[in-house]
Amino acid sequence: MGPGNKTSISEFFFTFPIKQEQQLFIFGLFLGMYMVAVVGNFLIMLATGANSHLHTPMYFFVSNLSFVDLCLVSTTVPNLLVNILTNSEAIPYAGCLTQMYFFSVFACMDNFLLALMAYDRFMAICHPLRYATIMSPQLCGLLVLLSWTISLLDCLIQSLMAMQLSFCKDPDLPFFFCDLPQVLKLSCTEALINNILVYFTTGLLGVLPFTGILFSYTKICSSILRVPSPGGKYKAFSTCGSHLCVVALFYGTVFGVYLSSSATHSSWKNTVASVMYAVITPMLNPFIYSLRNKDIKGALKRLMSRPTFSQ
Template sequence: CIYFKFVFILILERISICMESENQTYMSEFLLLGISEKPEQQIPLFGIFLSMYLVTVFGNVLIMLAIGSDSHLHTPMYFFLSNLSMVDLYLVTTLVPKMLVNMLTHNNAISYAGCFAQMYFFLFFICLDNLLLTVMAYDRFVAICHPLHYVTIMSPRICSLLILISWTISILNSIIQILMMMRLSFCTEHEISHFFCDLNEVMKISCSDTLINTIVVYFATGLLGVLPLTGILFSYSQICSSILKVPSRGGKYKAFSTCGSHICVVSLFYGTGLGVYLSSATTHSSRNISIASVMYSVVTPMLNPFIYSLRNKDIKDALKRIISGTASS
């Protein structure tokens, strides 16, 4: 919380400096056009997204409570899973509440500072989500390919260091992207064809030259998108090779079952992200891009708790104990 407050203050201070610059056109607010501009669709969409948000909050909080309350789950795999649930919770909270307020009040305005703050935290959490999935793949690689050295390699110190590195990279990426955006000027166009302040959509309405920004975005996407995915694919290639060497069918199933949930989450995350990329490359409709963005920014964090709880016996047992304990009390 202290970190978020500090970063938010820095963003506001930087925004004030940019606004006071003589070359910066003052833009007090933007308009988020959302998923649909039809008034009759606002109430149904409000109900759908409110339900999705509540399910996401409830599911991820339950996962964190289950892991925190059960000493048997205090292992590196579940430590990373609890961090992933926390990040997913923050990610949807960055986007959905503002969208719900806009739908309810029929006011699509978002302040300049609010837009850049939302942009910063979205970039931060989506990057951290990506890196955590990579760290979790590495954890499964060590557990299956080097089981005798697992405790030594994945010590609490190493696990904490991996989380710290993920946070540091995400923070640096977000700060660089936002600082690059703050150099842009915004003239008369202030309508963002999205349900949140997406980096690419905000760049589209700028009246400045965005070539450098585009280069930075593509470089960061390639570095923080392709490299982690390559690491995940390499880890699972080694995992598959090790599993195939297991003589018994039961041993193969047990080894693969520890990776099943993570494979589903990775496929969902990168599959929906690739869908957004292909939508932006093949269509000029910002509305279609907004709908595709819902999949990886809202639907994926909602489904992750169900994927892990339904496919993981330890999580299901811990959740049953929490529910039974709550019911008895």
């Protein structure tokens, strides 16, 4: 596109396919999913914080994951609900970049936390005698703090670089939220450096944690197979079941959203993939941990039976 077509835009436009007669249903659907995600993740955080026997590395990471999922879904759905109510497809330029930054931060933190949780399970199953010494509260806190620092700085650099780009008139986003790779595609200026940075950081901060998860579970499976009794094997594997489900859900939807957006230009397929990634995953994670984990279910029952909840 030639230089004459460049402009200083004030807003982006979502191509979220909603017909007039579907607005009320879509609004109610997303509001319901958002409330379920908020309440579910908040209860997980409350249950793990209120029960002293859950103050372990495993549940420390679980509560952090719930906090990040709550923030992740809150960066996208409220703006969508407002747009549906106002019958608007626009988001201000500054609002889009802000949403893009925070969404990238929380998605990156999800990735790090899943890797940390895999490392925790690896230490617990493969090195049980040294587990309590190595996975100290200080180390767990330091690992989470380091993950936050890397996520915030990396996404800040990418967002600042995106601010230097020029965008074409009436830029349309195929998702219902501002996602960095999609925003870069709308640039009228050369975004080679930005794309290189995105691919580099995706490889470094995305593939490496995923590789760490695969390595951890390779060692875990090897250790479980050496357990002589079937009951011992089941008990060891059951401690990893919830985390494996969350890993499969997270990476499955991540791969789905970016493969679908690159392989097809269908707005509906892109929308379904982005909803799975940005809304469904944060909503389902609390249920996966509460339904498959006896400790979490017990903590939630005790929490709900307290006088303040019973009244």
